[in-house]
Amino acid sequence: MAFPLPRGITPPEIAFLAEMEQVNIVPRQRLEGLELLGGPVEPLLPPRRATLPLWLALLLKRQRRANIVPPSWLHPEALSLILEIETQHSDYQNAFSPPPPLPGQPSVRDRETQQTPVAMPRSTQDGERYYASPPFLPQNVARDYIPPGEPPSLPYHWLEVGNVLLDAASDDLVDPDQTRRLLKELREVRMAKFRAGTDVLDAAAIGGGGVALTGVGAMEIGEGRGFVTGVVDGLRKIGASKEQARREQMAEDMANGGYGATQEDDDEMEF
């Protein structure tokens, strides 16, 4: 029997990766700083908020040693706003709601004010400068100050973090039932869009075009992977003979002098 798992990674594996995301907690007990492989963890002092990887936060939560502060986007208000963007906004009829801005990328607000955003480099212990990327970007932490005009956005691991927090820490969330319902609705809306994207896949297989996956989460990509690659592969096989003919045509053109010759022809035409 062949390898029993499908190609790509399975949902539990994606959820495992999502546990590297940083979240905020309010500890209930003291804990000295830990030196973990993923980086040092600051010492926990009870009333002060700390930023930890999700897996550690879940562990402390299960032992009732901490409360998790839900990320700013995991809030009924923010979620219903995103849902509204997904369903009502005319710009996003066929696209996904925009992901959180990366450092160095202009946010919606910056585009209006013509400011060039500057990414803040950080330094490693050896003094080398680097730019952080997910999961080391604080996309899932609770933000006290949200700049006005910045719409809430779903981070890359939204579905995983949302589900895990609903399972393990529903008492820390604002209105968990409403949140759960909104997450489910968002997922359905976005999956429908993902499926509608099959129609454009043809252009991607035969040349040119493509499907914009900006803002699609890890779990959604994982779910669609098998099907989408199957469709593209099927289209490639059907179009193989056409592609072959096109290549031969191109090779012929090249052999006949390629660009240079055609340009000369053009020149002669003018005279």
Next chain:
Amino acid sequence: MSYYDVDSILTDAQKLPCTFELEVPGLGILEGNPGEDIKAGTRIDLPLWLGEMLSIGARLGTSRLVSLDLPPALSERVMNALKADPRTIDLRALAPHFYNLSERILELFEEEEMVDVLSNTFRKRAAEITDHAHNPRGAMGDGVEFLRGLDETERQLFRVAHDSAKQMRIWSGESKKPKT
């Protein structure tokens, strides 16, 4: 397509209408009369692999033994039906490995239009397949006719889409984990 791919072997066995251009002594067995000769101009359905080999003489410069025709599954009539509505055609009844067969045929014939019709068909049907895979309506639902008419490639697509949706449901706790 690997050497051991069962689907590829089965595709090879699909029949292709061939017309003999030469008289072949003693090959009457193909026609069902062992020991007889095959006359020039006889039309026989040969498996894809045999027809392909016999018709290849043309490329070597010698006169070829047989000339190939399009199989009934890819005839003009079917193409017109696919152009009209790809979703109502029972591809499985036409050929169990419809797309694999057409892929091989397109290697042998130059049919620009057929490529367009087929890729359009595949795309339209793929969209339908994923809808069915994500919202299963049971064995008696309204999609049963369509799902029964899927060819082998499409069945695999359906399976992949259905499995990934199922895995997601298991992960998010909406359905129970199967007992292993």
